Amino acid sequence: MPERVMLTIGTRKGLFVAEAAKTRRSFALRGPFGPGVAVYASLIDTRGTPRLYASNCNPFFGMKVLRSTDLGKSFKETKSAPVFPKDDGRALANIWSLETGAGKKDLWCGVEPASLFRSDDGGDTWEMATSISNHEHARKWQPGAGGLCMHTIIRDGNRVHLGISTGGHYLSEDGGATFKASNSGVGAGFQPDPYPEFGQCVHKIARHEDVPGRLYMQNHGGWANWSGPGGPRPDIGVLRSDDHGKSWRTISKGLPSDFGFPIVVHPHDADTVYVMPLVPETRTCPGGAPAVWRSENGGDSWSRLAKGLPKKQSYFTVQRDAMDVDRLKSPALYFGTTTGQLWIGREGGEEWDCLFESLPPIHCVKVAVV
């Protein structure tokens, strides 16, 4: 079977799957799977026979994990979902991230309240990773507006990066056995100390797998005009690390806003990074004119990509996991909006088209070539 481009689109009303030939001219949509139930995380696991996973965040009956072994034609619940130990006192409120682990069937899952679970059997059984879930800081983390979520899991050999809102960036250098807060240079705008040890509202972290020491972060910016204790803290929103996340520096200069949620790295060029600046008060694009901003030099300068996007009167949010990029030779970006639109940015975001106009509000978008 020729390679296909697969999209998983997690929405407030279930998971949709879109599929296209590599030309990406038109996508066929199916779903919703897990109908009526919000999906905040999905994963296209391309190791071996592709498997698709999605969280199924049921406000009535609790969290589930859905799995498809037929490229998204059907989904079934895995035998169990992450669950806190009975004597822990916490109850699972949401599933925010699903990532592959080292073993062929290993999965890692970040949840709300911020904790990490691991599965070694493709999601049928789960075990809580106490190293971060019971970290000495864990009970001091505060929920952000979206909840106290572990939204980013990046593995790099024995290094593991976690993003927590609001907890900050945590780094393990022993495969996840232990974690340390690693937030030097990561600002916080909602407390008197602008650079605390932990507690930052990190929105998303991304990296290029061939340059693992460099990481990009979309942090909770928008504090340039803060006049309270600690003073203003401009440009804390978009950051870069060149030492495996041990220290961070701003790359926000040149953006119309340092607030945003997703951050995505070009699949073939570690210097090319994409963000979607939002007005912090409304969390919508400046002037009602959506645009993705791209840097081709690691954040030294930025350019606006908006050809084909609405020029006015568009007030949507793009959430932290709602933007992704495929790995084709000339990659396309994809983002989903809280108004239910799914956009494709061909030629690395040079030209945008709306693939689907009226889906439910979109929480997450993932793409893979399978």
Added chain:
Amino acid sequence: MSIQVFVPAPLRPYCGGASELGIEAPNVRAALAELERRHPSLYRNVCDETGAVRRHVNLFVNTAHVRDREGLDTALMPGDVLTILPAVSGG
């Protein structure tokens, strides 16, 4: 006490498709414990891992919501029906 538990349609896949389950329990708490023992997946849909009934799940003994009786300590009598229902909510 021999009672019937009414299972709403979305939860029937977690108890072999049954719409009603006959169990022995002196009160609602014991009924939930029996559900956990016999149908752990069904129980997990009704109660979270702390043992609390999920926020959007309502339990009725016959026609009375257990919150208007004695909560999970509400006594059950032979022939009572314990109904599990998702709350009316959404948007």
